[in-house]
Amino acid sequence: MNPILAMLKENNISNEQVSELFQALTQNPLAAMATISQLGLPQESLQALMGQVMQNPALIEDAVKELGLDFSKVEEAKEKLQK
Template sequence: MNPIIEMLKANNISDDKINDIFQVLTQNPLAAMATISELGIPQENIQVVLAKVMQNPALIKEAVNELGLDFSKVEAAKEQLQK
């Protein structure tokens, strides 16, 4: 299982909420971070996952694919952030 999804599940985040988070992530990564911070997950857990993502950005693509979402939307959102 993807470590991002695994961390969310370990913190009792429902599958529906996980899907919602990644839907937001594919549209607006900054909004996704705000959503994640509102879940009550201990900051140290979030930092561990962020460190993993920084070392291996493909983890986001793997999680999006695992959830059956469209990764091209993540790429489009990333391009918008760079403008």
């Protein structure tokens, strides 16, 4: 299992909340940051997760694919943010 998804499950984040988070990520990465802050994750878990993502951004793509979402939407959102 993807380490991002595993950490969310370890912190009792429901499948529905995980799907909502990644759906937000594929539509608007900034909104996803607000969504993740509302999950009530312990600060140390959130910092560890961010560290993993910073070191290996492909983890996001893997998690999106594992959830059956369209990763091209993440790329589109990222391009919009860069403009």
